[in-house]
Amino acid sequence: MSTLHPEGTVGNASLFQGVAYTSRRLFTLSGTFRDFDMFNVFTNSTSLLTSAHELVTLKQITSTSGSPPFNAAIAMAALNKQIIAYTPSVKGVPTFSSFDTTTGTWSGPGLMTGEDTTPGFSVPLATIIGGAVRALVLITLVVLLIIRHRRRRQAQQKS
Numbered sequence: 001m002s003t004l005h006p007e008g009t010v011g012n013a014s015l016f017q018g019v020a021y022t023s024r025r026l027f028t029l030s031g032t033f034r035d036f037d038m039f040n041v042f043t044n045s046t047s048l049l050t051s052a053h054e055l056v057t058l059k060q061i062t063s064t065s066g067s068p069p070f071n072a073a074i075a076m077a078a079l080n081k082q083i084i085a086y087t088p089s090v091k092g093v094p095t096f097s098s099f100d101t102t103t104g105t106w107s108g109p110g111l112m113t114g115e116d117t118t119p120g121f122s123v124p125l126a127t128i129i130g131g132a133v134r135a136l137v138l139i140t141l142v143v144l145l146i147i148r149h150r151r152r153r154q155a156q157q158k159s
Contacts, residue, residue: 065104066111068097 068085075086083099097108
């Protein structure tokens with residue numbers, strides 16, 4: 001088992017020896033590992049550019065299951081066909097998760113599914129609907145007051 005030491009971060013991506021991990025993607029280097037003193041992740045997230053201007057291609061591993069929540073302090077290790085991820089604290093509890101590169105599945109506690117990157121966050125639908133109804137009532141009242149004011153003015157002009 002070889003430990004994958006963090007090489008640094010770019011935006012929300014953590015780079016490890018042979019592995020790049022973001023909140024939504026896990027990559028492994030398709031070629032031999034190169035040290036990254038200074039690097040850039042291209043916008044399509046398929047390549048790394050080293051300080052020596054070498055282009056290193058990343059191989060995307062598609063996950064067919066949930067994944068652990070992203071943490072900038074995550075540590076990873078490679079063991080045969082699995083990548084073990086240690087997250088120091090998720091809601092106060094450190095967790096271990098493993099990714100099987102053959103099946104493309106994560107296993108471990110607290111896995112997130114889909115595109116949900118903020119667990120526990122939900123849109124306050126009742127508040128939005130209530131605000132829309134209040135706005136419609138206010139607009140209706142303003143329109144009625146304008147109509148009433150015009151009718152009074154017309155009645156005063158006739159007399």
